[in-house]
Amino acid sequence: MKTMPRSLLFIAFALATGNAGAQDAHAGHHQHDATPPADPHAAHRSTTPKADAADSHADHGMAAPAASHAEHVHDAHAGHAQPPAPVIPPHASHAMPEDDADAHAGHAMPNHAHDHAGRHAAATQTPREPVPALTTDDMAAAFPVLKPHSMEHASTFNSLVLFDHLEAWNNAHGSGQSWDAKGWFGGDVDRLWLRSEGRRSDDHLTGWSLDALYGHSVSPWWDVVAGLRHDGGDGPSLTRAAIGVQGLAPYKFEVTATAWLGGPRKVELAVEAEYSVLLSNRLILQPTLEAGIAADDDPRRGAGSGLGHAEAGLRLRYEITRRFAPYVGFVHERRFGRTATLHRDAGEGTRDSRWVAGVRFWF
Numbered sequence: 001m002k003t004m005p006r007s008l009l010f011i012a013f014a015l016a017t018g019n020a021g022a023q024d025a026h027a028g029h030h031q032h033d034a035t036p037p038a039d040p041h042a043a044h045r046s047t048t049p050k051a052d053a054a055d056s057h058a059d060h061g062m063a064a065p066a067a068s069h070a071e072h073v074h075d076a077h078a079g080h081a082q083p084p085a086p087v088i089p090p091h092a093s094h095a096m097p098e099d100d101a102d103a104h105a106g107h108a109m110p111n112h113a114h115d116h117a118g119r120h121a122a123a124t125q126t127p128r129e130p131v132p133a134l135t136t137d138d139m140a141a142a143f144p145v146l147k148p149h150s151m152e153h154a155s156t157f158n159s160l161v162l163f164d165h166l167e168a169w170n171n172a173h174g175s176g177q178s179w180d181a182k183g184w185f186g187g188d189v190d191r192l193w194l195r196s197e198g199r200r201s202d203d204h205l206t207g208w209s210l211d212a213l214y215g216h217s218v219s220p221w222w223d224v225v226a227g228l229r230h231d232g233g234d235g236p237s238l239t240r241a242a243i244g245v246q247g248l249a250p251y252k253f254e255v256t257a258t259a260w261l262g263g264p265r266k267v268e269l270a271v272e273a274e275y276s277v278l279l280s281n282r283l284i285l286q287p288t289l290e291a292g293i294a295a296d297d298d299p300r301r302g303a304g305s306g307l308g309h310a311e312a313g314l315r316l317r318y319e320i321t322r323r324f325a326p327y328v329g330f331v332h333e334r335r336f337g338r339t340a341t342l343h344r345d346a347g348e349g350t351r352d353s354r355w356v357a358g359v360r361f362w363f
Contacts, residue, residue: 159185160362165315167329167358173349176201184215191215193225198233207233211242211258222247229260235301238263252276265303267295284325288313297338302346304338317360324361331356 161183168177178199184191193215198208213227223246231238244258256272272290279285291310294303315329333352335343340350 157185157187159183162360162362164360165358166360167327167356169331169354169356171354173352173354174202186215189217191217191223193223193227205233207231207235213242213244215246219247221249225258229258231301238301240268249273264298264300265294265296265305268303269293282319284317284319286315286317286327286329288315294339297342299342302339302342302348304340304342306337306339308337308339309333309335313356315356323363324359326357326359328355328357330354 161181163179163181165178165180167179169175176199178197180197182193182195184193186192191214193211193213195211195213196209199206209229209231211227211229213225215223215225217223224244225246226243227241229240229242231240240260240262242258242260244256246256246258247254249255252275254274258270260268260270270290270292272288274286274288277285277287289310289312292303292308294305294308297304311331311333313329313331315327317325317327319325331354335350343350
């Protein structure tokens with residue numbers, strides 16, 4: 001009877017100490033250099049414990065203690081298990097840093113808080129030498145007041161002479177030659193313009209004209225011209241006043257419109273337009289169109305009132321150089337109204353179509 005209470009006390013003591021060891025089974029995961037806990041079951045320990053059998057994971061190269069799974073299991077047989085060996089952290093072979101607070105020190109991550117604070121301080125820091133405020137003198141020096149037309153044009157003298165058409169033909173109505181030339185001399189704003197055209201047929205000059213005009217630039221693309229025109233040829237000579245405009249219309253159409261005042265026709269208006277189509281860098285197709293309208297008849301020179309004549313041409317040139325280009329083309333000319341009647345009365349045709357060949361050059 002006296003031994004019975006002692007046995008009960010011994011069992012209770014063993015259970016209490018076993019539960020304490022099971023609760024502290026994971027203490028080794030948090031303390032890297034902790035000493036092994038006290039062994040309350042030292043009296044039940046075998047004198048020669050089988051450590052090799054307990055270390056079932058030794059082949060994995062883990063630096064783990066020779067301990068059994070009993071230190072991680074809470075069961076009723078804790079009192080009969082092998083006592084826990086000294087607890088060594090299971091991740092010791094990973095060379096983790098000793099200080100948990102510096103677990104990521106090996107990654108060398110920057111200190112974002114300090115870097116942000118430094119940038120904020122640099123941004124808000126007042127410059128040592130502030131930029132002075134702009135004054136009226138500074139603004140006047142940066143934006144000076146320019147005189148009117150002070151940089152509009154240069155005062156140099158230039159010139160250009162262009163033979164746009166210098167051609168010949170030979171068809172059923174006979175052979176002939178014709179020319180159409182123009183040139184200017186002066187500056188960018190004020191120029192002297194010379195224009196001439198004419199035709200030679202059956203070995204004599206049938207008609208020609210010469211315009212001497214003063215031109216003034218009214219825009220970057222347009223000039224206003226005014227001067228005199230002189231007509232010669234088979235009929236009596238005729239001198240008239242001339243006024244008109246010439247320039248580059250939208251889509252690069254070169255347009256010339258001239259009105260001649262005086263003489264039997266009183267007022268005559270001529271309009272010419274041409275366009276250059278670049279088929280290649282040197283091969284250029286040039287269509288042309290011109291028409292004339294007179295206010296009154298001029299029988300001596302074969303011109304009638306109304307729409308007198310119209311001419312359309314298509315020329316293909318090859319620029320051997322920019323200054324010299326031979327060409328071939330086709331020209332169709334037709335007379336209308338009173339002008340056609342006057343030519344029929346004189347035994348001449350009212351239509352004329354011809355193939356032409358010539359050169360275009362300028363200097």
